[in-house]
Amino acid sequence: MSPARIAASLAACLFVLSAAAEALSEAALAEARALRERALADDTAYELVRSLTTEVGPRLPGSPGDARAVAWSLAKLKALGFSNVRAEPVTVPRWIRGDARAEIVAPWPQALAVAALGGSVGTPDAGIEAEVVPVGSLDDLKAQPRERIEGRIVFFTARMERSRDGAGYGKTVGPRGSGAAEAARLGAVAMVMRPAGTSTSRTPHTGAQRYSGGVPPIPAFALSNPDADMLEQQLASGLPVRLRVASTSRWDGEAQSANVIGEIPGHGRNDEVLLLGAHLDSWDLGTGAHDDATGVGIIAAAAKLIGESKRRPRRTIRVVFYANEEFGLSGAKAYAATHGDSIDKHVLGLESDLGAFRPYGLRARVAPDRLPLVRSIQSVLEPLGIAYHGTEASGGADVGQLRELGLPVMDIVTDAAPYFDLHHTANDTFDKVDPALVRLNVAALAATAYLAAEAEDGFGRLPVASKPAQ
Amino acid sequence: MSPARIAASLAACLFVLSAAAEALSEAALAEARALRERALADDTAYELVRSLTTEVGPRLPGSPGDARAVAWSLAKLKALGFSNVRAEPVTVPRWIRGDARAEIVAPWPQALAVAALGGSVGTPDAGIEAEVVPVGSLDDLKAQPRERIEGRIVFFTARMERSRDGAGYGKTVGPRGSGAAEAARLGAVAMVMRPAGTSTSRTPHTGAQRYSGGVPPIPAFALSNPDADMLEQQLASGLPVRLRVASTSRWDGEAQSANVIGEIPGHGRNDEVLLLGAHLDSWDLGTGAHDDATGVGIIAAAAKLIGESKRRPRRTIRVVFYANEEFGLSGAKAYAATHGDSIDKHVLGLESDLGAFRPYGLRARVAPDRLPLVRSIQSVLEPLGIAYHGTEASGGADVGQLRELGLPVMDIVTDAAPYFDLHHTANDTFDKVDPALVRLNVAALAATAYLAAEAEDGFGRLPVASKPAQ
Numbered sequence: 001m002s003p004a005r006i007a008a009s010l011a012a013c014l015f016v017l018s019a020a021a022e023a024l025s026e027a028a029l030a031e032a033r034a035l036r037e038r039a040l041a042d043d044t045a046y047e048l049v050r051s052l053t054t055e056v057g058p059r060l061p062g063s064p065g066d067a068r069a070v071a072w073s074l075a076k077l078k079a080l081g082f083s084n085v086r087a088e089p090v091t092v093p094r095w096i097r098g099d100a101r102a103e104i105v106a107p108w109p110q111a112l113a114v115a116a117l118g119g120s121v122g123t124p125d126a127g128i129e130a131e132v133v134p135v136g137s138l139d140d141l142k143a144q145p146r147e148r149i150e151g152r153i154v155f156f157t158a159r160m161e162r163s164r165d166g167a168g169y170g171k172t173v174g175p176r177g178s179g180a181a182e183a184a185r186l187g188a189v190a191m192v193m194r195p196a197g198t199s200t201s202r203t204p205h206t207g208a209q210r211y212s213g214g215v216p217p218i219p220a221f222a223l224s225n226p227d228a229d230m231l232e233q234q235l236a237s238g239l240p241v242r243l244r245v246a247s248t249s250r251w252d253g254e255a256q257s258a259n260v261i262g263e264i265p266g267h268g269r270n271d272e273v274l275l276l277g278a279h280l281d282s283w284d285l286g287t288g289a290h291d292d293a294t295g296v297g298i299i300a301a302a303a304k305l306i307g308e309s310k311r312r313p314r315r316t317i318r319v320v321f322y323a324n325e326e327f328g329l330s331g332a333k334a335y336a337a338t339h340g341d342s343i344d345k346h347v348l349g350l351e352s353d354l355g356a357f358r359p360y361g362l363r364a365r366v367a368p369d370r371l372p373l374v375r376s377i378q379s380v381l382e383p384l385g386i387a388y389h390g391t392e393a394s395g396g397a398d399v400g401q402l403r404e405l406g407l408p409v410m411d412i413v414t415d416a417a418p419y420f421d422l423h424h425t426a427n428d429t430f431d432k433v434d435p436a437l438v439r440l441n442v443a444a445l446a447a448t449a450y451l452a453a454e455a456e457d458g459f460g461r462l463p464v465a466s467k468p469a470q
Numbered sequence: 471m472s473p474a475r476i477a478a479s480l481a482a483c484l485f486v487l488s489a490a491a492e493a494l495s496e497a498a499l500a501e502a503r504a505l506r507e508r509a510l511a512d513d514t515a516y517e518l519v520r521s522l523t524t525e526v527g528p529r530l531p532g533s534p535g536d537a538r539a540v541a542w543s544l545a546k547l548k549a550l551g552f553s554n555v556r557a558e559p560v561t562v563p564r565w566i567r568g569d570a571r572a573e574i575v576a577p578w579p580q581a582l583a584v585a586a587l588g589g590s591v592g593t594p595d596a597g598i599e600a601e602v603v604p605v606g607s608l609d610d611l612k613a614q615p616r617e618r619i620e621g622r623i624v625f626f627t628a629r630m631e632r633s634r635d636g637a638g639y640g641k642t643v644g645p646r647g648s649g650a651a652e653a654a655r656l657g658a659v660a661m662v663m664r665p666a667g668t669s670t671s672r673t674p675h676t677g678a679q680r681y682s683g684g685v686p687p688i689p690a691f692a693l694s695n696p697d698a699d700m701l702e703q704q705l706a707s708g709l710p711v712r713l714r715v716a717s718t719s720r721w722d723g724e725a726q727s728a729n730v731i732g733e734i735p736g737h738g739r740n741d742e743v744l745l746l747g748a749h750l751d752s753w754d755l756g757t758g759a760h761d762d763a764t765g766v767g768i769i770a771a772a773a774k775l776i777g778e779s780k781r782r783p784r785r786t787i788r789v790v791f792y793a794n795e796e797f798g799l800s801g802a803k804a805y806a807a808t809h810g811d812s813i814d815k816h817v818l819g820l821e822s823d824l825g826a827f828r829p830y831g832l833r834a835r836v837a838p839d840r841l842p843l844v845r846s847i848q849s850v851l852e853p854l855g856i857a858y859h860g861t862e863a864s865g866g867a868d869v870g871q872l873r874e875l876g877l878p879v880m881d882i883v884t885d886a887a888p889y890f891d892l893h894h895t896a897n898d899t900f901d902k903v904d905p906a907l908v909r910l911n912v913a914a915l916a917a918t919a920y921l922a923a924e925a926e927d928g929f930g931r932l933p934v935a936s937k938p939a940q
Binding site: 054 | 524577579583671756757899902
């Protein structure tokens, strides 16, 4: 590095330190460190996860479990001492899973473990039997001549790669969302897919899929990875492979659910809001432990710990348990519609929706001149093993909806590899939750939220044009 | 160590070496080493496992899959060049799994993943609903007053410990075999158990259970470990926990199956037999990959490699794919009945029925004066990481039946920890089979079987009183 560059770096460091010092008092930093340590010895979040998964269980939008979850949330937030606890009504679509079965009929009969994708239509009672056509991707499908697809069952074969950043999910989830619609466009009679997940267990991976106007809805299913392997083994024989699928899935109109909200009022600027989000709904194969009972527990416990602090922050901490993240972000859209007018009073948003695994980074999408404040917050997280991870924060599926309205967001970045071993499968259950990792996540979020709610000048605004990634 | 002891040890070593040298020529040892190396580069066994799991699949005794497996075995052994390939008829009991469901009704409704235990009767169509009584063990159950059990569903809670030697299995499998019978004796209406397996996946663990005369047969089920955790979490509330179980399991008389046998004839003493066993049947939740398609593949490939040797051993290598190991050892009993007269012509038996995991020991239950020969064989396995592991060999569930007739047995001891993660669950599938570990097992078995079939004097006889362990 040249002397000039060294000088420039030093200047940048000094700027960082001075700007941070401007925004955060030493007393605030000390309080955040103490909060971090208190969180590392507190099992409020773990106990909330236990309670939600055991006493409520699966929370498919519009289901009895979803309604019980809203009641559970109101009771828990009140019991934890939150203020302004309320349920804001959200209308959600209601889909009924029913039963699903799949079996290879030829060349070698074998039953396959399978789950209907969320939103799939069912089949006739006798099921649908047809030859299987494997395709690697949506693009591969679109390149097929109609005669190869028509009357057949399309099988998407791409395997999700396992990695800490979870990048493989985005690369394989495409067919889950629109694979059935694209297959139907070419005349397919059903769609099955290798899961957009890394589990090696025979627990299929569900998730939302959507039909397209102008093509008939065809039933859509995910296999487990071992069952996709079996289908590929049989296809490798070169013999025609025939599959029979059957499902009683159906739509059942709409239902009332709610965003459940609670607050820890600020001292001095209590009309300004630091927003913490997680989603209350879950898929129904497991009990939604890491997706997203842990998020519910982590944000509630972080806010509660902040509320117990002797040195309360300036701004109000608002926790939102969103309705129906999984099936169209109904709760996030309702929140934006209801609270859009006061968006300028929201100083920052964070979401916890990647389970309770090891945190390793802090990402912040804020006004560029507020990055020194982010660095200062990150310094308090350093002992937890959390490094600064750049500016590509998303804010999560729910809170991230507010980015297009200008809300700055941060992400506490956690290990996504184990998350996608469980995500949307029957194995997303409480026994997979490690209390030590829950505490680490609460510690990181509590310290971050405390400092963000306390900082003199906040995080500026994002350009309103910036569309959230989904 | 005292000088006298050192001298004694040296003398013992010299005895070992001289006795081994007596029994095995240097040419035989060299051939065994070459065979070991050829096996490490050969995928015959892996390909057999692929074929059996893909083209036949689950092989519940008496099922269509079982019949297909017999035909598959005859064709494969002939294609591999075995002599005297034949199916010896075996009558097997036929049990139909049907469907099983379980759900906690109170205090907090939740569906549980469950499988009927093999041999269980079904329930009335509406299922059986009753309060759950947890018990730790069979002894704990037997100590309960009748009024605590009568009319209730007994839940066995003991958790299997995971270890290399698989010792936890024996400690937890008791309730699977006789838990329903003992619970019925005290008036229970059904039995559920935490699985005798270490999987953390929501894939219940099945296995054989037996009723007792004088008590009514009650339905018996295994949960998965996460589902047993859920039941325990609800019980921990102190509230009464009510469970509803339903199953269409039933018995369906008997069926014809077969032991499938093939031989590699010996040179010189071809009327003497080195017996290699594995079982052809499997439970039906997975495809019986490690239990016991790998055994079938390993013994067939080891024998085939020996048959291709330019220096064939003196004795005949006989492979037996046993019928119905899982549900009462019908094939092993039939073999003993048919071949009991010629038991003295059987020089040694080995079985492969603990999956294809890392081998680490050689155990031999032989006449004490033949232990030097065992040591000599083990020296050829040393480069594979296989140490001498004492004399407590069982010979496996099938071959071990012949111990009471005096047959010496050896075990190639393998890592049981991963085996009991998969054993008897839906996850016992081909994707869990590692070709490198299959080759290691074939190498160990081929070298052992070659030397055992070649050794001048064999292994003596065991006391006829020695009952096989089950």
